[in-house]
Amino acid sequence: MKSKSKKDQGKDRSHIEIRRDWCKGCGICVAFCPKKVLALDENEKAIIERPDECDQCGLCELRCPDIAIEITTL
Amino acid sequence: MAVRDYIRERFMPHIWCAGCGHGIVMNNLIRAIEVLGLKKNDIVMVSGIGCSARISGYLDFHTLHTLHGRALAFATGVKLGRPDLHIIVPMGDGDATAIGGNHFIHAARRNIDITAVIMNNHIYGMTGGQYSPLSVYGRMATTAPFGNIDQAFDIVGLAQSAGASFVARTTSYHATSMIKIFQKAITHKGFSVVEVLSQCPTYYGRKNRLGDAVEMMEFFKKNTTPLGSAAKEKNPDLIERGIFVQEDRPEYCAEYKKIIKKAMGEQ
Ligand code: SF4
Ligand code: SF4
Ligand code: SF4
Numbered sequence: 001m002k003s004k005s006k007k008d009q010g011k012d013r014s015h016i017e018i019r020r021d022w023c024k025g026c027g028i029c030v031a032f033c034p035k036k037v038l039a040l041d042e043n044e045k046a047i048i049e050r051p052d053e054c055d056q057c058g059l060c061e062l063r064c065p066d067i068a069i070e071i072t073t074l
Numbered sequence: 075m076a077v078r079d080y081i082r083e084r085f086m087p088h089i090w091c092a093g094c095g096h097g098i099v100m101n102n103l104i105r106a107i108e109v110l111g112l113k114k115n116d117i118v119m120v121s122g123i124g125c126s127a128r129i130s131g132y133l134d135f136h137t138l139h140t141l142h143g144r145a146l147a148f149a150t151g152v153k154l155g156r157p158d159l160h161i162i163v164p165m166g167d168g169d170a171t172a173i174g175g176n177h178f179i180h181a182a183r184r185n186i187d188i189t190a191v192i193m194n195n196h197i198y199g200m201t202g203g204q205y206s207p208l209s210v211y212g213r214m215a216t217t218a219p220f221g222n223i224d225q226a227f228d229i230v231g232l233a234q235s236a237g238a239s240f241v242a243r244t245t246s247y248h249a250t251s252m253i254k255i256f257q258k259a260i261t262h263k264g265f266s267v268v269e270v271l272s273q274c275p276t277y278y279g280r281k282n283r284l285g286d287a288v289e290m291m292e293f294f295k296k297n298t299t300p301l302g303s304a305a306k307e308k309n310p311d312l313i314e315r316g317i318f319v320q321e322d323r324p325e326y327c328a329e330y331k332k333i334i335k336k337a338m339g340e341q
Contacts, residue, residue, distance in 0.1 A: 022086055026093030031288040032247075062105065062249035065097025065287075066087060067077065 014056045015072045020045045022068035029060035029069060080104045080114065082134050089128060093287025095246035095272030099193055100129050102249055103162070106256030117160045120149040122174060125199040125274070126166035135162075143174030146181045149188050157327040160260055161188045167206035168198060171227050175207070182236035182265050186326035189259045189266045192229055195274035203277030214281040229269040230318050239264035241319040245271040245294035248315065255317065264325050271298070271313070 016037075025044030038060060039049040046068070048054075061069045081104070090097050107117065117135040121127035123142035130137040136159075140148045145163050153161045170178050170192045181188060197215055198204045205215035205222045208229070212221045233241045240262040244252045252270065259266035273279060273290035284290050299305040301316030 024087065024092035026287050028093060028098075028288055028291065032291070059249065062102060062253070063098055063247075063291075064101060065090065065092075065094055067081065067097070067101050067104075068087075070078070 014054065016048050016051065016054060016060075017070045017072070018046050018048065019068045019070075022066045023064075024066055024068075026065060028063050028065065032063060033060055075108060077101075077104050077108060080107065080134055082132055085132055088132055090125060091274075091276045093273065093275045093290075094125065094199075095195060095270070095274070095287070095290075096126050096129065096193055098246040098249065099126075099164070099191065099252070099270050099272060100132065102252045103129070103164075103191065103256055104133070106253045106260065109253065110257055110260060112160060112260075116158075117162060118149075118152050118156075119162050119164065120145045120152060121164050122166075122169035123200070124166035124168055125195075126164050126193040126272075127169065129164040143169050143172070143177065145169055146174060146177040146188065146190065150181060150184075150186055153186055153188055153327060154330065157187070157331075162191065162260065163188055164191045164193065166193050166199075167195065167208040171207040171229065171232070179232070179236040182233055182238040182267065184326040185237055185239050185264045185323050187263050187265070189256075189262075189268070191256070191259075192267065192269045193272040194229060194269050195272045195278055196226070197274050197278040197281075199274045199277050203281055209278075213278070215277075216281070229267065233267040233269075234319050237265070237323075238267045239319065239321045239323045239325075240266035240317070242267070242317045243269045243271070243313075243315045245291075245298055245315060246273060247291040247294040248298075251315070258317065258320070262320065263328075264321075264323055 023045045030038045035053040037050050037054045041047045061071050119130045119135045120138045121130040122145035130139050149161045149163050194208050196209045198206050203216040205218045207227050209222045242255045244255050259268045275287045298315045299312040301314045306312050
């Protein structure tokens with residue numbers, strides 16, 4: 001399956017890091033993630049809830065007003 | 075260079091409210107600069123006063139945080155002294171269209187090689203939500219409790235008729251195209267104006283019941299359309315985004331250099 005192999009590839013090659021001390025819990029990354037990877041925890045900080053679904057589109061990183069998200073391609 | 079290398083991390087987290095569009099503009103401005111591969115020492119960021127103007131404090135370039143409305147005047151001085159540097163001026167409603175309105179039209183008229191990034195959030199955020207020359211007719215503000223009766227400036231039209239040789243509009247929702255527009259604006263030789271529709275959830279959003287930052291960005295997504303799209307013909311209320319003007323015209327520093335040469339020759 002094409003999509004699955006792409007997903008597996010993504011799993012190996014990307015890493016999402018969220019700086020909790022910079023995140024203000026605006027929810028922008030959560031709302032606009034096309035794959036619904038992210039969520040807000042009980043402290044209103046963004047967390048990576050479904051890392052396997054991430055397709056590395058990078059939109060969360062670009063739209064975070066607090067530059068709290070960093071996606072590194074390993 | 076990693077994006078965070080452009081930030082003065084000691085000042086983070088920044089002062090802007092949760093979800094403020096200005097943070098997204100700063101984020102994508104850095105990314106455009108990173109793609110262009112510009113060195114930190116080749117950039118001068120000059121700002122005035124307002125929430126938007128805070129950008130200059132957070133970025134690790136040569137930075138000047140100047141007087142309200144006068145950022146373009148300072149920037150003009152810097153550019154004439156060091157035409158080799160890239161000058162970027164982040165501005166808000168006031169710096170660009172109220173107290174700084176005259177500097178804005180004249181910088182555009184001279185076509186000096188400066189990139190003006192205007193974060194249009196339709197309100198004065200820092201001072202408590204007063205209406206600005208960019209507030210939409212009928213909207214609420216602390217100083218317009220019954221609705222604003224002023225008409226808003228159209229920044230794109232204003233910049234264009236004042237003579238800017240690069241004029242574009244984007245929104246905080248459209249991150250990838252914002253980065254591309256910033257790249258073009260920074261490399262353009264002449265006065266470049268990029269209007270970014272940006273959300274102030276704290277004042278404009280709250281006063282007008284527009285929802286939180288996410289809902290305000292949804293609005294930008296639904297109510298804007300690429301320049302020249304068929305959608306605009308069907309719905310004239312849509313706000314167009316894209317590059318409106320991109321022309322080669324005599325640039326002020328280059329013209330000034332010619333004058334210096336002439337004067338020297340005639341000595
Ligand atoms: S967009 Fe940034 S600040 Fe907002 S919730 Fe996500 S990580 Fe936090
Ligand atoms: S990179 Fe794209 S898919 Fe992955 S978490 Fe961010 S927005 Fe979602
Ligand atoms: S007051 Fe408005 S413009 Fe200023 S930081 Fe808060 S949300 Fe942003």
